[in-house]
Amino acid sequence: MSNSTRLGKERLVQSIALICLLAMGVTAIAGPSGLIAWGENQRMLDHRQASLHNLQAQRERLRNRVNQLDPRHVDPDLAGELIRKELNFAHPDEMVMLLH
Template sequence: MGKRQTSIGRLWPKGGRTEFVALAILLVLAGLAIAGPSGLLAWGDNLRLHDQRQKQLSELTKQRDALRNRVDLLDPKHADPDMVGQLVRSQLNVVHPDEVIMKVDD
């Protein structure tokens, strides 16, 4: 009698293992392309995050420009007198002798 082929031998004909492995790898890659962190399903979320970051960047740019303007106005070499007077009054609570302080009720 001839040798009986095992059930594994019937499932895996010669060379079939490499084809199965290649197919499995291809299916995993296709799954990642669709549902992975940078796949098609995450595309909308990435666009939404990009828009949020752009808004945040524009707000921070405006704040930076405002701070840069204040720094330029307070440069010791050529400070703006109005800005210096405003800061002295607000930070140190000082006034000129000829100024009158008026309280305004809110």
């Protein structure tokens, strides 16, 4: 093999290696799990954690309301509120004020 052929193959191998390194570098920066995506993923995580916190608080409020409506020990105030709200029931001596 001549010197120029060997030099040509060596340059080809180096070029391919450089292209591979550049592709890996671009992927590390701009790929789906690269540095640019890292910030977006962090923002999404923060948003989802806030949503999870809100949903857990809502679930806790609903759990409390279900416990108050347990047939074995119903909260009388809540039962009265629901009867008035859902069945449009009121005592004759009560005054109803609608708030809009």
